[in-house]
Every structure is written in C-alpha cells, then in structure tokens.
Amino acid sequence: MTIQRIASKWEKTKVIRQKESLRPYIPDTRKYSFEHLRDMLVAYGYVFVKPDHGTYGIGVMSIELWTDDLNPDSPLQYKLRHGIEYELYPTVEELHAALIAKIGPKPYLIQKGIHLLTYRRRRFDIRALVQLTPRKTWETTGFIGRIAAQQKVITNYHGGGSVMLIEDLLSSYLTPKEFTEKYKEMKSVGVQAAVQLSRKFPKLKEIGLDIAIDEQHQIWILEVNTKPALFPFKLLHPKEVYQKIRRYAVAYGRLKDKSAKAK
Ligand SMILES: Nc1ncnc2c1ncn2[C@@H]1O[C@H](COP(=O)(O)OP(=O)(O)O)[C@@H](O)[C@H]1O
Ligand SMILES: [Mg+2]
The missing domain is CATH 3.30.1490 (Dna Ligase; domain 1)
Structure with missing residues (x-):
C-alpha cells in the first residue's frame, strides 16, 4: 500500500487555500x-x-x-x-x-508571522494528527503542544523543542469552555484540511498540521506535513490515545502489526 507524501509546502498551501472554509486559517x-x-x-x-x-x-x-x-x-x-x-x-x-x-x-x-503564545517565555504551537480511519473517514486523533527551546523561533522537537499536553499549555489562556471550543475547532480544521488535500492526493492516509494560536486566540495552519511523527503521542497521553493512532496506522500500512503472529 502506498501512502502519499507531498514535500512542497507551496503545493499543499495552494490546495488547502482552495477550500473557502479553510482560507481564514492560512496565513498569507x-x-x-x-x-x-x-x-x-x-x-x-x-x-x-x-x-x-x-x-x-x-x-x-x-x-x-x-x-x-x-x-x-x-x-x-x-x-x-x-x-x-x-x-x-x-x-x-x-x-x-x-x-x-x-x-x-x-x-x-x-x-x-504569527505571534505565538508562550509558556515560561518560550513560544509554543500545536501539532494535530489527522488519520484515515479503518472506515475510510478522516479523524483528528491527537494533539501535542510543542515548545521552542529558549530564544528559538522554531518549536520542532528536532530543533531542541519539548512537548507538553495542550491542556496544560492553554489553561492559563483559555477557560475550560473556551478550551473545549478551540479543541473542537482544531479537530474540525484538521479533518477539513485532510479532506481537501485528499481530493487532490487520493492516496493520502495521514497528515500532521502545525497549528499556531495567536494572542487573540485565533488559530492558524502554519504548515501541513504528510509524514507526521507518531512517537510524540506515546510520551504524555493516556495509552488509549496512542493505541488508536497505532491501530489506524496499521490499517493503512504505515506501521506493522506487532501482535500478528510470524508465519
Ligand atoms: N508563520 C509563522 N509564524 C510563527 N511561527 C512560525 C511560522 N512559520 C513557522 N513557524 C515556526 O517554525 C516552526 C517550523 O516551521 P514549519 O513551517 O513547520 O517548517 P518545518 O517543515 O521545518 O517544520 C513551526 O513549527 C513554528 O514554530
Ligand atoms: Mg513543521
């Protein structure tokens, strides 16, 4: 089974920009x-x-x-x-x-540039993981907060960033009710982006969205990754979260089913 990957940020931006409802989320x-x-x-x-x-x-x-x-x-x-x-x-x-x-x-x-929210004076953004389910629908299966190393403008784990649960990062900015609304909005934006990209790239099975939240609490899609890392979702969440991510990833062929008996 092939899983579609698209390297060019420009190509992906052009495709998601075609969807009217996503346009307000895409920075110029x-x-x-x-x-x-x-x-x-x-x-x-x-x-x-x-x-x-x-x-x-x-x-x-x-x-x-x-x-x-x-x-x-x-x-x-x-x-x-x-x-x-x-x-x-x-x-x-x-x-x-x-x-x-x-x-x-x-x-x-x-x-x-989006002025990211900060945690202990370090910028943070959010990775949303969106996967094709075994029923061939799209689902946002996880979020992880990513905090930049001190003085850095990038939040990437490979650039010295660290991870935290978004609940903990956003609790000083949002009331529980606001958090629930943002959470729903981010889940929906994730699914809409996946649906839109898969119209152009039908073999897409998973995407990772880099989502920024600015000082007005508006959410922005900084980029869409077509080979998102799965391991960050193993680190902090209850184990059910990664179990589902893994199950979906096995179904579309990204991961091998470890429980399957060797023949
Ligand atoms: N427009 C932007 N506004 C604010 N921060 C940004 C912006 N673009 C990128 N960043 C920061 O840089 C990081 C890396 O940029 P990104 O576009 O995701 O490239 P990469 O493919 O290298 O991850 C982002 O996760 C974010 O922390
Ligand atoms: Mg990125």
Whole structure:
C-alpha cells in the first residue's frame, strides 16, 4: 500500500487555500522574492522565511521590525533570527542580500508571522494528527503542544523543542469552555484540511498540521506535513490515545502489526 507524501509546502498551501472554509486559517504565504519581502514587512511587520521543501525547522528564519528601546532616536532596523542567533539590517535591500546569501538557489517561501503564545517565555504551537480511519473517514486523533527551546523561533522537537499536553499549555489562556471550543475547532480544521488535500492526493492516509494560536486566540495552519511523527503521542497521553493512532496506522500500512503472529 502506498501512502502519499507531498514535500512542497507551496503545493499543499495552494490546495488547502482552495477550500473557502479553510482560507481564514492560512496565513498569507507567497514564494520568496524581494518584492514579497518588502510588501509583507510593510503589511505585517513580522514574517517567516522557510524552505519550500524543509523539515525539522531547518532553514526557518523570522524577521521582525526592531528599534533600540534604550535609544529612542535609533532608526528602525530589521531583525533576522535563525537558530539562537540574530542579525540587524538597516534596509530591506541589505536584509534581502543577506537572505539570498543564506538561501542560495533553493525555493523558499515567505509567510506572515504569527505571534505565538508562550509558556515560561518560550513560544509554543500545536501539532494535530489527522488519520484515515479503518472506515475510510478522516479523524483528528491527537494533539501535542510543542515548545521552542529558549530564544528559538522554531518549536520542532528536532530543533531542541519539548512537548507538553495542550491542556496544560492553554489553561492559563483559555477557560475550560473556551478550551473545549478551540479543541473542537482544531479537530474540525484538521479533518477539513485532510479532506481537501485528499481530493487532490487520493492516496493520502495521514497528515500532521502545525497549528499556531495567536494572542487573540485565533488559530492558524502554519504548515501541513504528510509524514507526521507518531512517537510524540506515546510520551504524555493516556495509552488509549496512542493505541488508536497505532491501530489506524496499521490499517493503512504505515506501521506493522506487532501482535500478528510470524508465519
Ligand atoms: N508563520 C509563522 N509564524 C510563527 N511561527 C512560525 C511560522 N512559520 C513557522 N513557524 C515556526 O517554525 C516552526 C517550523 O516551521 P514549519 O513551517 O513547520 O517548517 P518545518 O517543515 O521545518 O517544520 C513551526 O513549527 C513554528 O514554530
Ligand atoms: Mg513543521
């Protein structure tokens, strides 16, 4: 059984954007160019630049407007962050030149930056796992909160991030009732994204959505992964959660059925 994987973030964004009900959840995303960099910095003041075919947060950078708080006369600058480092550039032209030197010939995207909520001053976002059920319907089977390492803009586990239950991360921001509503909304967005992508890519069996929650508590789809990690759901949840994830993954051929007798 083949499981469809799509590497290009641009291709996946184009497909999910076609669905009217998903559009409000997708931050403005464009192919990287000087014009888009300039225009999006004016429009949003905070942008992400990332490889179209990236994973694990590798090559993901953010740019924000920056002024020296201690010196009110200091000019506005652009702060480019990558890893735990940052550089300041006085003009968009210089920023672009520095980005081009880092990017090289690879296709990159530029996306509106979402101001993530924080936990102990570290940014966090949410991974939602959506799977094809044995009855061939789509179901959001799990969520996990991902917290960036200190001073990093990426929350990826492979980029030094850690994981927590979303209930614990969101309890200081949302009332139980609000949490239940967000939870339902995220589950529904996950299923809608899977349904929409599988119209174009019929062999899709599972997706992982990177979901951001901003300071207004609005949810955003940062990216869709077609080879989502399953192991994070083993770590913190009651074991029933991973049992179901595993059962579905066995049914569509991602995992082997360990209980099956060797022949
Ligand atoms: N537009 C954005 N706004 C805020 N944070 C972002 C944005 N895009 C990416 N990030 C952060 O960087 C991480 C990695 O970016 P992502 O697009 O998921 O690429 P990758 O495929 O490498 O995981 C995200 O999980 C998130 O923490
Ligand atoms: Mg990601």
